[in-house]
Amino acid sequence: MQGDKRDNRGWSYLGTLIILLILWKGLSVLIAHPALPSPEVVLASLINSAHELSRHAAVSLLRVVYALLLAFSLAFPAGILSREDTVDRLISPLIYLLYPIPHIVLLPLYILLFGIGDFSRVALIATILFFQIAVTTRDAARQVSEYYIYSIKSLGASKLDVYRYVIIPAAMPKIITALRISVGTAVAVLFFAESFATNTGLGYVILDSWSRADYEIMYAAIAAMALLGFSLYIILEIAERRICRWM
Amino acid sequence: MISVRNVSKSYGDVRALEDVSLEVERGESCAIIGPSGCGKSTLLLIISGLLQPSSGEVYIENKIVGGPVKNAALILQDYGLFPWKTVYDNVALGLRIRGVERDVEREKVEGLLEKFGLKRFDRYYPKHLSGGMRQRVAIARALAVEPEILLMDEPLSSLDALSREKMQNFLLNLWKETKTTMILVTHSIEEAVFLGKKIVVLTPRPGRVKAIVNNPKVGKEDYRQEEVYFEKCREIREIIEVGAT
Secondary structure, three states: OOOHHHHHHHHHHHHHHHHHHHHHHHHHHHHHOOOOOOOOHHHHHHHHHHHHHHHHHHHHHHHHHHHHHHHHHHHHHHHHHOOHHHHHHHHHHHHHHHHHOHHHHHHHHHHHHHOOHHHHHHHHHHHHHHHHHHHHHHHHHHOOOOOOHHHHHHHOOOOEEEEEEHHHHHHHHHHHHHHHHHHHHHHHHHHHHHOOOOOHHHHHHHHHHHHHOOHHHHHHHHHHHHHHHHHHHHHHHHHHHHHHHOO | EEEEEEEEEEEOOEEEEEEEEEEOOOOOOOEEOOOOOOOOOHHHHHOOOOOOOOOOEEEEOOOOOOOOOOOOEEEEOOOOOOOOOOHHHHHHHHHHHHHOHHHHHHHHHHHHHOOOOHHHHHOOHHHHHHHHHHHHHHHHHHHHHHOOEEEEEEEOOOOOOOHHHHHHHHHHHHHHHHOEEEEEEEEEEHHHHHHHOEEEOOOOOOOOOEEEEOOOOOOOOHHHHOOOHHHHHHHHHHHHHHOOO
């Protein structure tokens, strides 16, 4: 039964993809401008430049993954422990004051502080993700019903048990949703972070080929970036299905 | 013996319980009945030591209750089971928290699942079970830690009438078999009379003790068909209706 459902979803994804490709093809024929090459041209250039692109894609992928890991490893404990009022009083004002600031403007500052290496870029992405994940995790942890806590405490649970058996698993679906949303943000910020003072990464390739009016490479890199985001999204969905089997 | 002495509880300006006193003997069953929002659940949480009363004390075997009571198990209506744990893991949870060895745990949990007719469902998640089965899992989990006191908050209110009677019989037999002290919160007169050797009637908010009725004939499945049973139900209904508008 479940297998059927998944197959159907696979087919509907494929159908949507085909419709999008047809629309793209139609537009490129209508506009007939080198700035919008047709999909098969982009596919060919994606294959031709695969070797070159894969090097950049690997760099981009690592940057995103490191940023996700860094952001998660800080935001998860901060968000979960915000269930404790003492921790919340400390962290919440900090998050709410700093969250609305457009963190993307920090790139120049990070480059001044950390240099033009990868760390500045990872740190920028991680800063933005931190807030997204921390805010969601905090709310999820604080929404866990008091009655679940009563239930486990009546079994003799210590504070650690309460977190381990109740708060973390109860908050998990929302945390994974936050991660999935973060992947989209991460790739968007990645593009910006790679647009400046670097000569690696897909973002760099897009801007470089754009300035050289090499639209085929540009589209190939855009497609590669989309695939990067898509694969991370799929990985998280699989993780969600495994971790939140009970949903 | 459980002894509740002059317990009051307020949440801010809202008074939930006022000057409640009652006693439950060791091995006795006690049903607490009252309208919705009369603080029945609050009273149960206070007896279990999970909530502190605003004033008054609870004593168990002459010792004052100051924190979660070790030998008591609490069964809550909707939040009893953890939806992220399988039937097996839910039942095993109390043992795991207590650091019981894995093979002892398995033997015990499997025994309980067998006894409660849940053996086939040990890998299921609660959402795949019927209401009655979920309730049995919740009771199995409470019993796994071998409590001396069983505290139940409207454990059967989400069941339909037929499974409800079946579960009432189940609870009755369980009580006779295990000889635990049982305190059951309910809003059903029939359930209170069928299961409670002592019936405590609370007033609407703030909950005060309106009457404590003894119900000595409790203990047999066919009590439901007896004249005394209907008498008792009528008696309780009259007590509840006095002064109520």
